[in-house]
Amino acid sequence: MRFVDEFRDRRLAQELSAQIARLARPDREYRFMEVCGGHTHTIYKHGIQDFLPPNITLVHGPGCPVCVIPMGRVDDAIHIARQPGVIMTCFGDMMRVPGSTGSFLDASAEGADIRMVYSPLDALKLARKNRDRQVVFFAIGFETTAPSTALTLLKAAAENVTNFSVFCNHVTIVPALKAILDSPDLRLDGFLGPGHVSTVIGCRPYQFVPQAFQRPVVVAGFEPLDILESVRLLLKQLHEGRCEVENQYTRVVPWEGNTKALEVIRNTMELRPHFEWRGLGFISQSALRLREPFSNFDAERIFQVPGVRVADPKACQCGEVLKGVLKPWECKVFGTACTPETPIGTCMVSSEGACAAYYNFGRFTRERVAEAVR
Amino acid sequence: MTARPTREQQVLDRIESYRRRKTVLREERITMAHGAGGKATQTLVQALFLEAFRNPLLEPLEDQAVFGVNGSRLAVTTDSFVVSPLFFAGGDIGHLAINGTVNDLAVSGARPLYLTAGFILEEGFATADLERIAKSMARAAEAAGVAIVTGDTKVVQRGKADGCFINTTGIGLFERDIQLGATQVRPGDAVLVSGPIGDHGITIMLARGELELVSQLTSDTAPLHGLVESLLSATPSVRAMRDATRGGVATILNEIAAAAGVAMVVDENAVPVRDEVRGACEILGIDPLYAACEGRLVAIVAGDAAETALRAMRTHPLGREAAIIGSVREDPPGLVLLKTQFGGTRIVDLLVGDPLPRIC
Numbered sequence: 001m002r003f004v005d006e007f008r009d010r011r012l013a014q015e016l017s018a019q020i021a022r023l024a025r026p027d028r029e030y031r032f033m034e035v036c037g038g039h040t041h042t043i044y045k046h047g048i049q050d051f052l053p054p055n056i057t058l059v060h061g062p063g064c065p066v067c068v069i070p071m072g073r074v075d076d077a078i079h080i081a082r083q084p085g086v087i088m089t090c091f092g093d094m095m096r097v098p099g100s101t102g103s104f105l106d107a108s109a110e111g112a113d114i115r116m117v118y119s120p121l122d123a124l125k126l127a128r129k130n131r132d133r134q135v136v137f138f139a140i141g142f143e144t145t146a147p148s149t150a151l152t153l154l155k156a157a158a159e160n161v162t163n164f165s166v167f168c169n170h171v172t173i174v175p176a177l178k179a180i181l182d183s184p185d186l187r188l189d190g191f192l193g194p195g196h197v198s199t200v201i202g203c204r205p206y207q208f209v210p211q212a213f214q215r216p217v218v219v220a221g222f223e224p225l226d227i228l229e230s231v232r233l234l235l236k237q238l239h240e241g242r243c244e245v246e247n248q249y250t251r252v253v254p255w256e257g258n259t260k261a262l263e264v265i266r267n268t269m270e271l272r273p274h275f276e277w278r279g280l281g282f283i284s285q286s287a288l289r290l291r292e293p294f295s296n297f298d299a300e301r302i303f304q305v306p307g308v309r310v311a312d313p314k315a316c317q318c319g320e321v322l323k324g325v326l327k328p329w330e331c332k333v334f335g336t337a338c339t340p341e342t343p344i345g346t347c348m349v350s351s352e353g354a355c356a357a358y359y360n361f362g363r364f365t366r367e368r369v370a371e372a373v374r
Numbered sequence: 375m376t377a378r379p380t381r382e383q384q385v386l387d388r389i390e391s392y393r394r395r396k397t398v399l400r401e402e403r404i405t406m407a408h409g410a411g412g413k414a415t416q417t418l419v420q421a422l423f424l425e426a427f428r429n430p431l432l433e434p435l436e437d438q439a440v441f442g443v444n445g446s447r448l449a450v451t452t453d454s455f456v457v458s459p460l461f462f463a464g465g466d467i468g469h470l471a472i473n474g475t476v477n478d479l480a481v482s483g484a485r486p487l488y489l490t491a492g493f494i495l496e497e498g499f500a501t502a503d504l505e506r507i508a509k510s511m512a513r514a515a516e517a518a519g520v521a522i523v524t525g526d527t528k529v530v531q532r533g534k535a536d537g538c539f540i541n542t543t544g545i546g547l548f549e550r551d552i553q554l555g556a557t558q559v560r561p562g563d564a565v566l567v568s569g570p571i572g573d574h575g576i577t578i579m580l581a582r583g584e585l586e587l588v589s590q591l592t593s594d595t596a597p598l599h600g601l602v603e604s605l606l607s608a609t610p611s612v613r614a615m616r617d618a619t620r621g622g623v624a625t626i627l628n629e630i631a632a633a634a635g636v637a638m639v640v641d642e643n644a645v646p647v648r649d650e651v652r653g654a655c656e657i658l659g660i661d662p663l664y665a666a667c668e669g670r671l672v673a674i675v676a677g678d679a680a681e682t683a684l685r686a687m688r689t690h691p692l693g694r695e696a697a698i699i700g701s702v703r704e705d706p707p708g709l710v711l712l713k714t715q716f717g718g719t720r721i722v723d724l725l726v727g728d729p730l731p732r733i734c
Contacts, residue, residue, distance in 0.1 A: 001652050010717040047718020096407075096727065105727075109403040118585065118658075224716045329382055335389035340726045341413050342400060351659065361720040365383045369711055372637050372703040373719050 007223030008046070016228040017051040023235040030056045031187055032234055033324050035177065036194035037064030037352025038222050044361035046224040056231065059324035060354035062176045062280065063194050065141040066093045067322060067346040067353045069169060070276040071312065074099030076305040077138050077167055081112040083303060087130060088114045089123040090138035093350045098343055100310045120152035120166070127156075127164035136299045139168045144196040146170045146288060147261035150268040153294055167299040168289050171275065173197045174205050175286035179277075181213045185325045190234040192227065193219035195249045200265075202257025203247050210243040221249035268294055276309060278346050279319025318345035321354055328358040335359060390708065397421050407727035411621035414726055434633075436555055437478040437616065440548075447548035449484035451475055454541040458732045460503065462581040464573075464592030467540055468507035470668055470734055472514035472522075473597050475544040477617035480599040481671065483554050483606060484546030486518060491525040492541040497532040507538060518597035520544065550606060556633035558613040563702040564680035565638060566673045568601055568687055569594070569695040571623050572651040572665030578733045580654065587657070589650045596669030601692045605671075608686030611679035618670045620734055621725065623699075624663035626672050627710045628724045638710040640700035640722065663712075664725055666733045674702065 024030060034040055040060045043049065049058070062068060074097055081088035081104070088104070095104045095116060108114040113133075117123050120137050127135035139149040149166060156164045173194060180186065193206055198219045206217045216237040220230035230248045237243060247253055268291055275287030290298040299305075312318065315333045320326040328334055328347070338344040340356055347355035379387065399421040407414035424432065431439040438451035455471045472489065479486040491511065495504065515522050522542075573594040580587055598617060606612060616626040623645070627638045640663075647655075647662045655662045669692065675683040680698050687693030710722040 001649050001656075004652075004656060005715075008716045010715075013717055044720060046714045046716040047720045048716075050718040105405045105407060106401070106403070109401075109405045122584065224718075327382075329385045335385070336392050341417070360723045363386060363389065363721050363723070364706065364709065364711070364719075365380060365386065366719075367380075368383060368386075368706055369709075369719060372639050372705060373711055373713055 004223070007221075007225045009225065012225055013051055013228060016225065016232055020051070020056070020228065020232050020235060021053050023232065023239050024053050024056055026055065028055065030189050030235070031059050032056070032190045032192060032231060033059040033061045033180075033188050034192040034220070034227070035061040035063040035173070036196065037067065037350065037354075038196060039192055039220060039227060040064070040354050040357050041352050042222050042224055042227060044357040048224055048227055050366070051228055052231065059188060060321070061324055062180060062277070062322040063142065063173065063197070064347070064350050064352040064354070065145070065171070066097055066350035067318065068171060068176070068277045068280065069097060069140065069346060070278045071099050071310040072276065072308055073169055074103070075101065075310060076307060078102070078104065078107045078112065079306055080136055080167060080299055080303045081107055081114050085133050086113065087126060087133050087135045088112065088138060089117045089126060089135060090114065091118075091140065092116045093352075094138060094140060096343065097346055097349050120149050121155070124152050124156055124161065124164055127161050131163060134163050134165065134302070137164070137166050139166050139170055142171055142173050142194070142197045143200040143265065146265045146269065147200060147258075150264040153268045153290070153297055154264065156297060157294065162296070165297045165299040165302050166290060168269065170269065170288040171277070172286055172288065173201070175283045176277065176280065177206075177209065179280055179283050180323050181209065181215070183323055183325070185323065188215060188324065189238065190216040190218070192230050192234070193217045193245070195219060195221050195226070195253060198249065198253045198257065200258050200261045203245050203253065203255050206245045210245060214243055216243045217245045219245070219247045219249050219253055221252065267291075279312065279322045313344050316345040318347045321347050328355040331355070335363070390706075394708070410725065410727045411625055412725035412727060416724070434555060434557070436482070438482045438484070440482055440484070447484075449479050449482045449546040449548065450543070451478040452541065452543040453478060454539065455734055456536070456539050456732050457578065457734050458536060459581050460507065460537055462593055463577050465595040465668070466507060466510050467538060468510035469514045469595050471540040471542045472511050472518060472520070473595050473668060474619065474734060475542040476518040476520060476597045476599060477669070479544050479546035480597070480602045481615040481617050482546070483550060483552045483602070483615070484548050486520045486544055486546045486599055488523045488545050489515065489520050490543045491522050493525070493527045494535050494539040495527065495529045496535040496537050497529060499537050504538065514597070518599060552606065552612070554612060554614050556614050556630040559630055559634040559636060559674050559702055560613070561636055561702050561704040562677040563613055563674050564677050564683075564698050565627065565640065565700040565702065566675065566680065566683055566687065567618070567623060567646065567697055567699050568598075568671040568673075568693040570646040570648045570651065571618065571667055571670055572647060572655065572662040574668040575622065575666035575733050576651045576654045579658070585658070587654060589654070591648070591650045594667050594669040596692055598669060598671050598692065601671055601687065601690045604686050604690045604693070605673060605683055609675060609679040609682045611676035612683065613674045613676065615674070616672045618667040618672050620666050622662070622664040622666055623672055624661070624710065624722045625724060627722065630674065631710050632708050635707045637703040637706050637708070638700055639703055639713065640710065641713045642715045644697055644699045646695050646697050663722055668734065677701065
């Protein structure tokens, strides 16, 4: 298949793998964080660890939108979904995220009308079709998905749709990165920068990483060859004593980002003073809410949400996993109390969550399966 | 001397033994995941239905029960159909209702003979649509060489069902002295699939029109008894066969690996998938290995009979694009491993839920 197979070429993978092995010094360990959950998914889905020498570890980062949603926000959304006349809409990943009294899937089984959509525009379409209902879109994601929510809001306003609203949970990537870099547990040698977020915000916002924290960043694409190429570029920087922001994903990411997308976000949303991130706690100026002129579309203002902060379950170590301090299997409840069927933490829910990716795709050691796959 | 397992391996071993535990149904209510054919369905069936109905014929949890009557061996199976939409490219609910049950009989090695048909209809459903479905069932039954010999009709108030639901039950007769099933599978066997996978699931998804994708794709719904007959005539070394429906090829391989206590290794490059299906799966983030089929046979045969089996399948019109997609290994038991197109290795696990409900 064109535009896909080119980026999954085995021969090129082996060539890159050989170059990586040459660049990596055998006398040291390398720990690179892939910020984005999409990368985590690719890494496990294609078995990329097979192409890296054992002294290179890919550490999974916080860039999984579903993973960072705190339980209290899920509870608030379920509260809204239970109001008479409401149709709650969300992306499929959200359906199984546990709140303190269950997930959307459970709320749906109890009678709430919760539907999966592929785009906020589908939610708006649903609102036009169901004029007697209030259709709420559970907006989630980094700057990657915020523009589509913003455009939907502008469209709803232009068309005067009065039964559509947004429960806004959009977050921004840079404060999360800062929180990780500020963490005393940090043992990272570089970052694979989030490709899709960068399509919108560009590469410039990451300059603080090499400048203030002396760690290189390579903005990476999502196909397996992109990941290998980006690891090679990180090693090359370290090898040559450079420390800067590089763009591997040039076929999609412009250095300056997408100014139009940024503008629609700016026109419809503003920074919240602070927002709770699952496992990372409150991070100031790290999330977006709707601007005043769009208050008629703001589900948080239309409905009285409880807004109660719910502490993560004690056993859950999602925070450490999101910060890359723990590998998924090092969490105490991984695979026993916490599984994709009965997730305790969010990292076990989304296909982009590190725990789910490891559990579903990577639940084996290379030594153990070497015989079988030879 | 074996090296002491690493700490990661110890954790993984603990998880695998945890997975083999008796399952417990935790949910207080049925959710859509219980109908998806993956882990939640398995838990529901094992923890609730098997506990309530337990008997030796049910216990293997195969797609059909096999029993003897006066010296004859018979197979019986049942299946319900709730597909939405009712009509789609390449078939309709009636066509599925016949082929689904015919195939569950055929893969046991039995010749499908008689079917029953139960209809649950919603008040207001168009009789013209019902007639269209009935005619389609009649044609499908004729093609499969079975007769619909008894049935039942119920009507529920508007809003209490979605147009038309169908249940079919089928009975088949063994004409060969063979024992097929997951427990016959052993290391060294080969895994074959009769053609491109995922056509049905993706066709249904596109037919719902929510995605605004258009393709020439049609459902693969077809009766497999003829293909099965070709295969069984060609070699006595068939161990197990399944009809890859809900949950796709991945789910079947997991079920067999778990029941037989073996590992499966699948080569992603060898798995036939149409470009349209791959494309749609890429866009939707679905793995074609989990996409439903309604006319694809997965057969496990002895390793030395793999080529014979492949030739036999390819001579049948429904198996022209058959392929050997993997092999059965001893270790690690219960796991399905995939050698990825890219050249890496990963696990193919059971899904918890399904991104696509009501595909059959």
